[in-house]
Amino acid sequence: MRVAQVVVEHGTLPIDDLYRELKPLSRNLGAVDYKALLRGENPIR
Numbered sequence: 001m002r003v004a005q006v007v008v009e010h011g012t013l014p015i016d017d018l019y020r021e022l023k024p025l026s027r028n029l030g031a032v033d034y035k036a037l038l039r040g041e042n043p044i045r
Helices: 013-025 034-039
Strands: none
Touching: none
């Protein structure tokens, strides 16, 4: 199964479990450039 994106909601265990399950399968291993995100740029490293 492939997904285009996963929305992570802090503080909810079921979504946290899903994030941890999908993270190793992602092309960036879950890395996010938060400064780029705040500037409105592509946050995916």
